[in-house]
Amino acid sequence: MIATPEPDHDRKTELMAIDQSKSGIKGLVDAGLAKLPRVFVHDHLNLNIKSGPAPDNVNIPVIDFAGVNTDSTRRAMIIDEIRNACMKWGFFQVVNHGIPVITLEEMINGIRRFHEQEPEAKEKLYSRDESKKVTFNTKIDMSQTMAAYWRDTLTCVMAPNPPATQELPGTCRDIMLDYTNNVMNLGTTLFELISEALGLNPKHLKDIGCTEGLYVMGHYSPACPEPELTMGTGVHTDSGFLTVLLQDQIGGLQVLHDNRWIDVTPIPGALIINLGDLLQVSP
Secondary structure, rough: OOOOOOOOOOHHHHHHHHHHHHHHHHHHOOOOOOOOHHHHOOOOOOOOEEEEEEEEEOOEEEEEOOOOOOOOOHHHHHHHHOOOOOOOOOEEEEEEOOHHHHHHHHHHHHHHHHHOHHHHHHHHOOOOOOOOOHHHHHEEOOOOOOOOOOEEEEEEEOOOOOOOOHHHOOOOOHOOOOHHHHHHHHHHHHHHHHHOOOOOOOOOOOOOOOOOOOEEEEEEEEOOOOOOOOOOOOOOOOOOOOEEEEOOOOOOOOEEOOOOEEOOOOOOOEEEEEEOOOOOOOO
């Protein structure tokens, strides 16, 4: 569906009003929003690329990490699976990765608690200052004409220089620290395996600094009055990052494979690893 532009639409004023409220999209919804603000309308959602479940003959890679650090034969098999997934897909799911399921579930619940608390509790963190280590805001761009995305995001820069503990929101502070420690350990293992898949020393990617940084981003997309007109995120790649994705069981994530958008079906306890452009080499 393509929306008809409104001639009297003042994009900047509308964006500033949303931004200055400091309550995010959740605040708009809680206030009784019945019609989608024009800045969130995406005019070109009719993509010429097919979308849907994976065909029967296409298997989205799921890699079992059981034995990765205790069984050399199994580790070699995992490295082969990672190599194939990197070459053919650019992402894969991992199970038996060592992070307790209860930690993953509580992380999702903690992010939900943050976004669903009273607006006054979130206002002090609302900022677009990228020098801050903990911020909350809505995905809008004041300088361009691109449509805003229907999501609020809590962003925490957790490594290499984490924020003071008291800077983290109380609603998810403890689980954020626990989850971060677990993901940093998993990240080290992933970079070792990818290094070996490339035929390099296991410590190669770690030695050049790939394991040093960690951003934790907790996205939240509340119920939308006109969901057919907007998107929570757009078509993108994650340049230069290895991304560990934790999604709830509702799903909604798609990946582009062989010119087709394929649904990524959530697997309880699994994590999605997105290589982005990390391993892309120019000829």
